[in-house]
Structures are given as structure tokens and as C-alpha cells.
Amino acid sequence: MNKDTAAYLKGKKKQILETWMHNQVQDAALRDDLMSVAELQQQSEEFLSALLNAFGTPEAEDTQSAGYEPINDILSEIAISRARQGFSPRETNTYILSLKQVLSQQLEEFLSDNTALLYREILSMNSIMDSLAVIAMETYIKGREEVILRQTNEMSEISTPVIRVWEGILALPIIGTLDSARTQVVMEALLEEIVATGSRIAILDISGVPTVDSLVAQHLIKTVSAARLMGAECVISGIRAEIAQTIVHLGIDLTNIYTKASLASALKMAFSMLNIQVTRGSKQNTGF
Amino acid sequence: MERIPILKMGPFLLVTIQVDLYDRLALTLENDLINMVSKTEAKGVLIDISAVSIVDSFMGRILGNIASMSKIMDAATVVVGMQPAVAITLVELGLTLSGVHTALDVEQGMELLRNKIGHLDTDEEGLYDSFI
Numbered sequence: 001m002n003k004d005t006a007a008y009l010k011g012k013k014k015q016i017l018e019t020w021m022h023n024q025v026q027d028a029a030l031r032d033d034l035m036s037v038a039e040l041q042q043q044s045e046e047f048l049s050a051l052l053n054a055f056g057t058p059e060a061e062d063t064q065s066a067g068y069e070p071i072n073d074i075l076s077e078i079a080i081s082r083a084r085q086g087f088s089p090r091e092t093n094t095y096i097l098s099l100k101q102v103l104s105q106q107l108e109e110f111l112s113d114n115t116a117l118l119y120r121e122i123l124s125m126n127s128i129m130d131s132l133a134v135i136a137m138e139t140y141i142k143g144r145e146e147v148i149l150r151q152t153n154e155m156s157e158i159s160t161p162v163i164r165v166w167e168g169i170l171a172l173p174i175i176g177t178l179d180s181a182r183t184q185v186v187m188e189a190l191l192e193e194i195v196a197t198g199s200r201i202a203i204l205d206i207s208g209v210p211t212v213d214s215l216v217a218q219h220l221i222k223t224v225s226a227a228r229l230m231g232a233e234c235v236i237s238g239i240r241a242e243i244a245q246t247i248v249h250l251g252i253d254l255t256n257i258y259t260k261a262s263l264a265s266a267l268k269m270a271f272s273m274l275n276i277q278v279t280r281g282s283k284q285n286t287g288f
Numbered sequence: 289m290e291r292i293p294i295l296k297m298g299p300f301l302l303v304t305i306q307v308d309l310y311d312r313l314a315l316t317l318e319n320d321l322i323n324m325v326s327k328t329e330a331k332g333v334l335i336d337i338s339a340v341s342i343v344d345s346f347m348g349r350i351l352g353n354i355a356s357m358s359k360i361m362d363a364a365t366v367v368v369g370m371q372p373a374v375a376i377t378l379v380e381l382g383l384t385l386s387g388v389h390t391a392l393d394v395e396q397g398m399e400l401l402r403n404k405i406g407h408l409d410t411d412e413e414g415l416y417d418s419f420i
Contacts, residue, residue: 184376191372198392225384226375231368231391 006055083143162193175208183219207238237266332401338369348383368397
């Protein structure tokens with residue numbers, strides 16, 4: 001980019017920022033629910049001054065050069081924070097590309113008498129802004145991926161609570177598909193809890209498991225065997241009609257595992273195994 | 289040579305493994321234990337492995353062997369206090385120790401043994417009492 005052009009743009013910084021901000025505020029896609037206008041103004045100013053500085057450097061065309069490092073940093077920060085705040089990819093990208101329009105207007109005003117130079121400058125400005133947009137997009141997606149990864153981890157932690165339903169009885173409601181990684185987490189959580197509470201019976205409730213194939217059954221059998229090795233007995237409950245059908249059709253052998261249709265009947269069975277009797281009290285004593 | 293002590297508690301034998309079991313030690317234990325069962329006519333064997341953190345297929349097989357041998361000699365085997373990691377390893381190795389009874393700790397293991405053979409024992413004692 002020409003030195004004079006860069007200097008001119010730098011001189012017009014205030015005007016550029018004003019037009020840019022005006023355009024952004026006018027734009028229907030402005031998300032003032034996610035970010036205040038003052039914040040946007042500050043962010044835009046920071047970005048614009050870094051960009052105009054970089055235009056003045058000798059290798060202004062190359063966005064990988066040292067002169068662009070501060071811009072790339074600011075841009076990454078903006079893109080990542082937007083990804084976390086929940087901006088859409090279009091909104092993030094429009095932010096960068098809307099500056100292009102403003103810069104073109106300025107160049108047009110400055111170089112209206114020299115069409116050849118104007119054409120070159122607009123081309124070079126375009127290529128710079130495009131590669132900046134690509135960088136912003138890349139960082140934005142990286143930010144989104146981080147969010148997804150964190151959510152996946154959280155989900156696998158949340159979805160495997162081990163509940164102590166009675167003294168010596170644990171319940172483990174399994175929600176969602178059981179894959180190898182989750183089985184490992186479930187198994188470890190269950191075994192740790194068995195040791196910690198000294199429970200002799202664990203109820204695995206699979207009413208939240210959408211499908212049971214041979215792999216899922218294999219994982220369940222492994223969990224049951226591991227608990228048995230430690231001296232605890234497992235009862236599998238919540239087997240729906242279609243799951244029972246699949247299990248029999250697949251030829252999975254669950255004969256040496258206790259199975260019950262509902263959590264209630266599994267709990268009843270656990271009571272009888274531990275020799276616990278639950279009786280209804282006299283009517284006067286209840287709070288209802 | 290290092291040996292694992294085998295304690296006699298009434299009609300039961302109690303083994304607490306507090307060191308890492310290497311192969312020769314495990315074999316010696318198997319040998320000693322079976323001899324002890326035959327010598328004392330024990331009705332139950334309780335093996336506490338709560339301090340064992342590393343286990344391999346050989347160790348799993350030894351435990352299975354001890355259980356089968358004791359069963360032939362009319363003694364029940366209970367393995368107690370298995371660590372979660374050990375249990376997972378054994379299952380992954382495909383060793384579910386089907387002939388072995390398990391319990392969470394020594395107390396529950398003892399209770400299990402008493403339930404398994406206790407009634408027999410009290411009957412015999414009653415028998416002796418009537419003799420005396």
C-alpha cells in the first residue's frame with residue numbers, strides 16, 4: 001500500500017471510526033443485547049488504530065508479517081470473545097467486512113483523480129481485509145470448538161451421578177447412550193462410591209438409555225462384573241419392552257445378572273436382599 | 289524367603305496380602321494355603337487384597353485356582369476389599385473370578401463365610417455339646 005494513502009487514512013481515522021460505528025449501529029444485525037455500544041466503540045477503535053498503523057509498515061500486504069501481530073492478537077481476542085458471547089458467524093464476519101466498505105469510500109475520495117492507483121489500493125486493501133476476515137473466522141471457530149469441548153466434558157460429568165438411596169444401596173441412573181468412554185467414567189464413579197459408602201447393592205437404571213446394542217450390553221456386563229469382584233451386587237432396572245426384545249434378539253446372555261423392570265421393583269428386591277422391611281405407619285402419624 | 293502369613297481364626301483361614309504379589313510369592317501362597325486348608329480342615333478362606341494395587345492375569349488366575357482348589361477340599365473362598373482399579377483391570381482382562389465369593393471388607397467377608405457354613409458349624413458344636 002502506498003505511503004501517502006496510508007498516511008491519509010491515518011489522518012482520517014476519526015472520520016472512518018465514526019462512519020464505521022454509524023454503519024454498525026444502523027445495521028439490523030447489531031447485537032446490543034450481547035454487547036453495549038460503548039464497548040463496541042472501544043473495541044472498534046482499538047482495532048482500527050492498530051490496523052491503520054499496520055498499513056504504514058513496509059510489508060503491509062502480508063498479514064503474517066510482524067507489523068500485523070498486534071492486529072492478529074486483537075482480532076483473535078475479539079473473535080474468541082464473540083464466540084463465547086454467542087454471536088453468530090455472520091455477525092462476527094460482518095464486523096470485519098463492514099470496515100472494508102468504509103475504507104473503500106475513503107480511498108475513493110482521496111484518489112478520485114487517479115483511477116489506476118485507486119484500483120490498486122482498493123485491491124490491496126481488499127486482500128488485507130479478506131485475510132483478516134479469514135483469521136477472525138478461524139479463531140471464532142476455534143473458540144466455538146472450545147465451548148463444545150467444555151460442554152461435552154460437563155455433560156459426561158453431570159449425567160453420571162451416583163445416588164445413595166438407602167444405607168447400603170446405591171442407584172445410578174444412566175441417561176444417554178453408553179459408549180466406551182462413558183462406561184469407563186460410570187464404572188469408576190460407581191466403584192469409588194461403593195468403596196466410599198460400603199454399599200452392598202447398586203441399582204443401574206437404564207430407563208434413560210435410548211437403545212441397547214451388543215456393545216452397550218457388553219459395557220453393562222463389565223460394570224456388573226467389576227462391582228461383583230469388589231463384593232457388591234448389581235441390579236439392572238428400567239428395562240423397557242423394546243430393549244428386552246433387542247437383548248433377546250441379539251442373543252445377549254443376562255441370565256446371571258439381576259434384572260428388574262422398574263427402579264421401584266429393584267429397590268424392593270434390594271430391601272429383601274439386605275433383609276430390610278418397609279412398613280406403612282399408622283395414618284395419624286403422616287403429614288398428609 | 290518371603291512368605292505371606294496365614295492366620296487361623298476358628299474354622300476359617302485369614303490371609304492379608306500387604307505387599308505386591310510377584311509370581312513366585314503368589315505360587316508359594318497358593319501352595320501354603322492349600323496345605324493349610326488340608327491340615328486345619330478349614331471351612332472357609334478369606335483373602336484380603338485391599339492393599340494390592342497392581343494385578344495381572346497371573347494373579348487373577350492364582351486367585352481362581354485357590355478358589356477351585358479350596359472348593360474341592362470343601363472350603364469356601366472369599367476375596368475382600370478389592371480396589372476399584374483392580375476390579376476394572378480384572379474385568380478388562382476377562383477374568384470375572386466366577387467361582388470366588390467377594391465382599392467389600394473383612395467384616396462383611398466374615399459374615400458371608402459364617403452364613404455359608406455357619407449353620408453347619410453350630411450344628412456340629414451342638415452335636416459335640418450333647419456328647420459332653
